[in-house]
Amino acid sequence: MTYRDIIKNLKAGKYEPVYLLHGDESYYIDQITDHIEHHILDESQKAFNLTILYGKDADQKKVIDEARRFPMMSDRQIVILREAQSMKGLTELKSYVENPLESTILVICHKHKKLDGRTAFAKAVKKHALVFESRKPYDNQMPAWINDYLSNMGYKIRDKESALIAEYLGNDLSKVANELDKMAVNLEKGHTITQDDIQDQIGISKDYNVFELQNALASRNYAKTYRIVHYFQSNPRNNPMVMVVATLFSFFSKIYLMHFLRHATDREVQKTLGLGSPYFIKEYRKAAQSYSKNQTERIIHLLKDFDLKSKGVDRVNVTEQALLQEMMYRILSV
Numbered sequence: 001m002t003y004r005d006i007i008k009n010l011k012a013g014k015y016e017p018v019y020l021l022h023g024d025e026s027y028y029i030d031q032i033t034d035h036i037e038h039h040i041l042d043e044s045q046k047a048f049n050l051t052i053l054y055g056k057d058a059d060q061k062k063v064i065d066e067a068r069r070f071p072m073m074s075d076r077q078i079v080i081l082r083e084a085q086s087m088k089g090l091t092e093l094k095s096y097v098e099n100p101l102e103s104t105i106l107v108i109c110h111k112h113k114k115l116d117g118r119t120a121f122a123k124a125v126k127k128h129a130l131v132f133e134s135r136k137p138y139d140n141q142m143p144a145w146i147n148d149y150l151s152n153m154g155y156k157i158r159d160k161e162s163a164l165i166a167e168y169l170g171n172d173l174s175k176v177a178n179e180l181d182k183m184a185v186n187l188e189k190g191h192t193i194t195q196d197d198i199q200d201q202i203g204i205s206k207d208y209n210v211f212e213l214q215n216a217l218a219s220r221n222y223a224k225t226y227r228i229v230h231y232f233q234s235n236p237r238n239n240p241m242v243m244v245v246a247t248l249f250s251f252f253s254k255i256y257l258m259h260f261l262r263h264a265t266d267r268e269v270q271k272t273l274g275l276g277s278p279y280f281i282k283e284y285r286k287a288a289q290s291y292s293k294n295q296t297e298r299i300i301h302l303l304k305d306f307d308l309k310s311k312g313v314d315r316v317n318v319t320e321q322a323l324l325q326e327m328m329y330r331i332l333s334v
Helices: 003-011 026-039 043-049 060-068 090-098 120-128 139-153 159-169 173-185 195-201 210-218 222-234 241-258 266-273 278-290 293-310 320-333
Strands: 018-023 050-054 077-082 104-111 130-133
Touching: 003 026, 003 130, 018 026, 018 120, 026 077, 026 104, 026 130, 026 173, 043 050, 043 077, 050 060, 060 077, 060 090, 060 104, 090 104, 090 120, 139 159, 139 173, 159 173, 159 195, 159 210, 159 278, 173 195, 210 222, 210 241, 210 278, 210 320, 222 320, 241 266, 241 278, 241 293, 241 320, 266 278, 293 320
Parallel strands: 018 104, 018 130, 050 077, 077 104
Antiparallel strands: none
């Protein structure tokens, strides 16, 4: 069952006696848990029928005792076990999971990692409870996720803008959702989000960002490249060397693959390069014309060296700003 299916059923009043929410992405676990905590019981019912426990403080006996209680002045009670991954006796909840109280909704939040599926407890929850694994999305899935998130809030965004947000904010869904929520507060419903909005509300420059740097390098535009580098040097916190190197490594790795895809369709290119949208395909084709296969190979090796230097390996008395400028010079000189 997907996250949306679970939320849909909860809104329709369809509840399960036990929910096991686990995985390396905390966002969906928090969203499901928050909905159960805040939208099933009214305020007067919560005083006697909402119990929140923490794995590092609770044991299996405490959890089972709370789950076995009958609700007071309500049809059901809710017991939420947060940080279940820290509870030593978690697997001892097997007996309760196999025979839960129908008037209790027990939510087990097992964050940051999957539950070990080899245990008898895991097999019991799989058979008797609703199990949801919250997976962290791949980087190339983030633009589509951002598009979908904003669409559900009533906003529109183009591929370039969603890719820009994804590149700078990464795939931490809680962080991305928080930034999108803050941006949306100041925009009217139905608005198409622009680079100006992203710059004003999130702080990502529309003219000086990694995509504009890639575009400048792809066309071997020396002046534009160094303008962007100068901006990065003046704003190292927002444009750390490690991030710039990683982004360019991914970019030139895709350019290298383009040399084997010169006659492929855009759909084939998108699939092979793992692009979230076809928006940047034209840029990769242009870059493959500016850099030969051999030149691209040399740049990839060069970026590996600068990646190590950016992390302090074989770097003596050289500032990050100077390192960044040298890297651009050597890429453009290949």
